[in-house]
Amino acid sequence: MLPEPGRQASRLAHPPQRATMMRMHTAYIGMGANLPSHAGSPEATLARAAVQLESLGQVRHRSSLYSTEPIGFAQQPHFLNTVVALETDHSPRALLDALQAIEVLFGRDRSDGVDNGPRTLDLDILLFDDLIVHEPGLEIPHPRLAERAFVLVPLSEVAPHAIDPQTQKSIGLLLRDLHSSAMSHGGAVVPIHGRFWRAGR
Numbered sequence: 129m130l131p132e133p134g135r136q137a138s139r140l141a142h143p144p145q146r147a148t149m150m151r152m153h154t155a156y157i158g159m160g161a162n163l164p165s166h167a168g169s170p171e172a173t174l175a176r177a178a179v180q181l182e183s184l185g186q187v188r189h190r191s192s193l194y195s196t197e198p199i200g201f202a203q204q205p206h207f208l209n210t211v212v213a214l215e216t217d218h219s220p221r222a223l224l225d226a227l228q229a230i231e232v233l234f235g236r237d238r239s240d241g242v243d244n245g246p247r248t249l250d251l252d253i254l255l256f257d258d259l260i261v262h263e264p265g266l267e268i269p270h271p272r273l274a275e276r277a278f279v280l281v282p283l284s285e286v287a288p289h290a291i292d293p294q295t296q297k298s299i300g301l302l303l304r305d306l307h308s309s310a311m312s313h314g315g316a317v318v319p320i321h322g323r324f325w326r327a328g329r
């Protein structure tokens with residue numbers, strides 16, 4: 129198909145500046161914490177970590193904060209979970225590396241080796257534009273996205289119409305599917321009024 133004449137003209141009138149062209153991406157980041165860090169309570173950690181995320185781009189939206197029941201390893205405190213929309217020029221791999229560096233900054237220690245165990249800060253890439261990535265150490269969409277109400281509830285608050293590129297289902301639909309499926313194994317997800325978190329919104 130031929131380009132629309134008006135569009136073509138405006139492209140020629142304003143040629144892109146190569147040096148300043150930067151491809152921006154939208155990444156949805158899942159955040160969780162259930163142990164205090166040097167920043168304070170899990171809520172204070174999440175609030176400070178969200179500020180830290182600004183070093184990787186612009187935080188466009190934040191969901192509410194949710195108190196959630198631990199899944200898998202039950203003998204641990206409830207988690208606080210939330211999701212932010214981050215506009216970034218980082219590649220998926222560079223973003224993962226940077227998120228892991230922020231986890232370490234807030235005292236994340238993986239040495240106990242307990243899956244789903246307690247943590248000062250957990251940062252996951254849930255979605256990255258409409259990319260599907262299957263690489264060692266990096267899966268996008270996040271592999272357990274559709275199974276976890278503590279991810280889908282806050283994600284559907286900030287991006288109900290975002291599409292999971294693997295199933296082509298919206299986040300809102302994935303959440304409805306989860307609620308009505310046998311995989312929905314309880315795991316209460318309760319919105320809470322977080323003083324620090326709200327102050328940063």
Ligand code: AMP
Pocket residue numbers: 224244250251252253254264265266267268269270271
């Ligand atoms: P976790 O214990 O939940 O912090 O698991 C982190 C591990 O999952 C790291 O070794 C990451 O390399 C890996 N991983 C794979 N895909 C992702 C993703 N989309 N976001 C964050 N971590 C991921």
